[in-house]
Amino acid sequence: xxxxxxxxRIGRMYELMGERNYAALAAYLTEDFFVTEASSLPYAxxxxxxxxxxxxxxxxxxxxxxxxxxxxDILVGGEFVAVIMEMTLEGDPGPPVRLSEVLRFRGDKCxxxxxxxxxxxxxxxxxxxxxxxxx
Numbered sequence: 001x002x003x004x005x006x007x008x009r010i011g012r013m014y015e016l017m018g019e020r021n022y023a024a025l026a027a028y029l030t031e032d033f034f035v036t037e038a039s040s041l042p043y044a045x046x047x048x049x050x051x052x053x054x055x056x057x058x059x060x061x062x063x064x065x066x067x068x069x070x071x072x073d074i075l076v077g078g079e080f081v082a083v084i085m086e087m088t089l090e091g092d093p094g095p096p097v098r099l100s101e102v103l104r105f106r107g108d109k110c111x112x113x114x115x116x117x118x119x120x121x122x123x124x125x126x127x128x129x130x131x132x133x134x135x
Contacts, residue, residue, distance in 0.1 A: 042127035
């Protein structure tokens with residue numbers, strides 16, 4: 001795939017994730033696809049298999065309230081792609097949470113996503129707020 005085709009494919013994947021259209025998203029993923037979330041995060045763990053993104057989205061939604069997501073850029077290099085983005089959290093007066101998600105491809109399908117957060121503390125605080133509101 002060309003860089004333009006890769007960016008279009010990634011853009012479509014993120015559209016489908018935003019729509020929670022996991023059935024259509026499956027066509028973009030390998031059978032052994034997985035996501036690794038850092039141990040410092042409220043939704044830490046390895047999510048694998050055909051339902052990995054659905055399971056992760058459900059776990060994130062149960063942990064924190066994300067009120068907005070903005071994709072800033074897509075960087076393509078070999079089998080890796082980095083999606084630079086930021087998220088806005090409910091009740092967080094600070095700047096948006098900046099992160100990059102590194103996607104690894106096998107052919108034209110994504111086999112791994114590994115998010116990297118510049119500062120995970122706002123996510124941890126948002127999870128604490130949500131937990132306290134639930135009690």
